[in-house]
Amino acid sequence: MSDIATQIRSYAARFAAPRPRTRALSPHLAALEAESIHIMREVAAEFERPVMLYSIGKDSTVMLHLAMKAFRPARPPFPLLHIDSLWEFRAMGAFRDALAEALGLQIIVWVNEEGRARQIDPFVHGSALHTQVMRTDGLLQALSAGRYDAAFGGGRRDEEKSRAKERIFSFRDARHVWDPRNQRPELWRTFNTRIRQGESIRVFPLSNWTELDIWQYILEDSIPIVPLYFAGERPVVERDGTLIMVDDGRMTLAPGETAQMRKVRFRTLGCYPLTGAVESDAGTLEDIVLEMLTARTSERAGRLIDFDEAGSMEKKKREGYF
């Protein structure tokens, strides 16, 4: 981890003393960057209590990077919020803390204490209940407790069908419910930010980015990411065709199961029992981008919670999931 810690410190230094780019961003990335910055500034100007969801993954980290850029020389005028499921990869927590400290940002870490007390365990209770209690319920608790009127999320429209229809400024009623049939028309870059007491808006500044855009931007703008995205020898168990990494002692192996060291990496990050690894040799960002160009499997395929049925993400979103 010392490697990544050094990398994060030198990354943070560039916001204190910005240097001109040596090579221009690709034109389409420059356009996406400008659009995201525009969206973030609208939120900062129009809401009283915005917050930025930070999930530690690559999309979130790009979103945070854009926020650092949008408000420089000021700091982003809102806190970060991490909904900690207690089952994330250990490397994620370390990365989060190092990044927040180096950038001098406030990060609120929220745990659904009721779920902690009930000892919700994805291995025992299954992915659906775990996600509902630790992620969705935890998120709603945190948003209510903070009385946030706007919450940034790192969702992209290319991730999943129901996201493709969601607005950039997505209205939620006082119970945090999304009504896909009653969305506000969203024209030009003129966002309707008006809400009543208790209502809120979820804001998706990365709506128009694709997974490849994200990776190419991380490469071109040198953004640090959690080392789990890079290939490395890691202990994994194959379950139902998915490689699960044994990240801590809470994972009990079935009789006959043994953890094998394999060279793997992760295309998305979340709770380790629910996140499948892929075998890969991609050790650098360039490798990852090249792998992306030839990859034939979409990233959500690594997320076990989407597999039950095609409409499952839309259901979760209506219930308040990001």
Next chain:
Amino acid sequence: MTATVTPASTQRAALLDRLTRAGERGVLRFITCGSVDDGKSTLIGRLLYDSKMLFEDQIRILEKDSRVHGTAGENEIDFALLLDGLEAEREQGITIDVAYRFFNTEKRKFIVADTPGHEQYTRNMATGASTADLAIILVDARRGVLTQTRRHTYIADMMGIRHAVVAINKMDLVSHSRARFHEIVSDYLRVAEELGFDTITPIPISARYGDNIFTRSANMAWHDGPTLMEHLESVETDAAEAADHAFRMPVQWVNRPNLDFRGFAGSIAGGRIAPGDEIVAAQSGKTARVARIVTADGDLDHAEAGQSVTLVLDREIDISRGDMLADAKARPDVSDQFAAEILWMAEEEMLPGRTYLLKAGGQVTPVSVTTLKHKLNVNTFEREPGVSLQLNEIGVCNLSTSRAIAFDPYAELRETGAFILIDRFTQQTVAAGMIAFSLRRASNVHAHAMDVTKGRRAELKGQRPAVLWFTGLSGAGKSTIANLVEQKLAAIGRHTYSLDGDNIRHGLNRDLGFTDVDRVENVRRIGEVARLFVDAGIIVTCSFISPFRAERMMVRELMEPGEFIEVFVDAPLELCMQRDPKGLYRKAQAGEIKNFTGFDSPYEAPQTPELHLKTADMTADAAAEEVIEQLIRRGMIG
């Protein structure tokens, strides 16, 4: 689980090269318009499939879905299923909202807004069109140019799209006939000739089989124009054209981290800027020069339309969110009166005279439509008379804002000529507007300063002026209480005047009836008269049913804070019907009067009135006393 393999080093250079070139032509946004049957979703599915944007697992899901929901043949992929996002829609077999899709080729990144062809969803198409550089208008080769083709063409043009592609689809079903293609093209050009597209490009295609999409069709060797993809890769974007406009940057946010730095953050909507350039804050007319263009990648020596920057100026001038920074030598219009095209997007109709919120860039101000000049029929392109706008109707209107706003005509620059209207109660976006031209220059209209002021007039009378606005059902007791209040005020030497149906409806407003449009205008005029009385220093009582919250709020906002006192005279409908002092309920029951409030026309009760009088449980005199006490408590009278 699918293992992925890093390509061999020989391929690396080629792939990385391809990647860096992928975005060299930037981003092109386009919309596809057509009905469910024109093969619109199939076309987008085909674009995603042929540009190799689909992953194996997505194809697997698609194949599975094709078997369950698909309408294509046995063992054929139904590309349309990729696009229909939400469960319910998939079951109905139609797309009902705007969905965005992404793909890229070696030259460009593309964002596609998939918008529905159903009539009732005009607003969705306008939404998709508002950010699009180009529109693909799909025509079924068997059916030719239809009413909906005209509609899509009209909306695309109205929303400022400069490039139209007429994709004549299902050519395979008309034997790839060149004659049929040319027949449809000439029909279409007749439709589009009076509109403002820069380019119109007809292309014969078959989305289902991929003809003339990515590859030139062997079936239609006679086609000498570009393939769809060749055209999409080469057409000029709006952002590139905006850079040729005069400089414009609406200020989003003032960046002031400490006393040493003050910058104005925004996205450049038009033109170019460099340090040393003179800019003007359009609304105030104050000028300054640009000292620095600050970004997180260091200061820039120039910037142009599409970039998000922070400008530092060489001197301190008062600028805040909503101001527009502009080229000092080519300034935008600044006006509180302008003409615009409005697309109405809400179930509740647009009523001239009602107050909405207008949002243009960071500018937010109350606004009302002063005149609906005419409606536009999107099917025939003809002007039609109208008094209000219903959902999905388009009107040319004159608007009046409370504060002057800075803008450019929409046809010159979309970003600074566009606005939305927001309903002040539901907070919904109810309309999209495109400004045509300014009706006057606000700076030329100077209020004539009076030497005897409102304060002076009130002082002479020893009172503070106010509006006592009595609202409630007919027969609730409004006029009775107002009359008693006026008597009590006169008895203590206060100057008053009463406005009610008797002295307004028979004179000033005798041209108005009782439709919703007329009720709004009725209250607007009463509000203006009341304002004049308040200006004269008088305590004015107004007794009107005034059933709509929006209009009562409009009158409230005409007054200074504290001057408007809303008195809700509240009696149950049954009691009012029983009292029926003017015999109106009897007539309404007999069908002799239409649109009678409480009977066949709604009454929206006040939510937070200054005074709530329940007249079923109190005498009129006690109610009047409460009003007097309220005036004393508020310091209106001593």
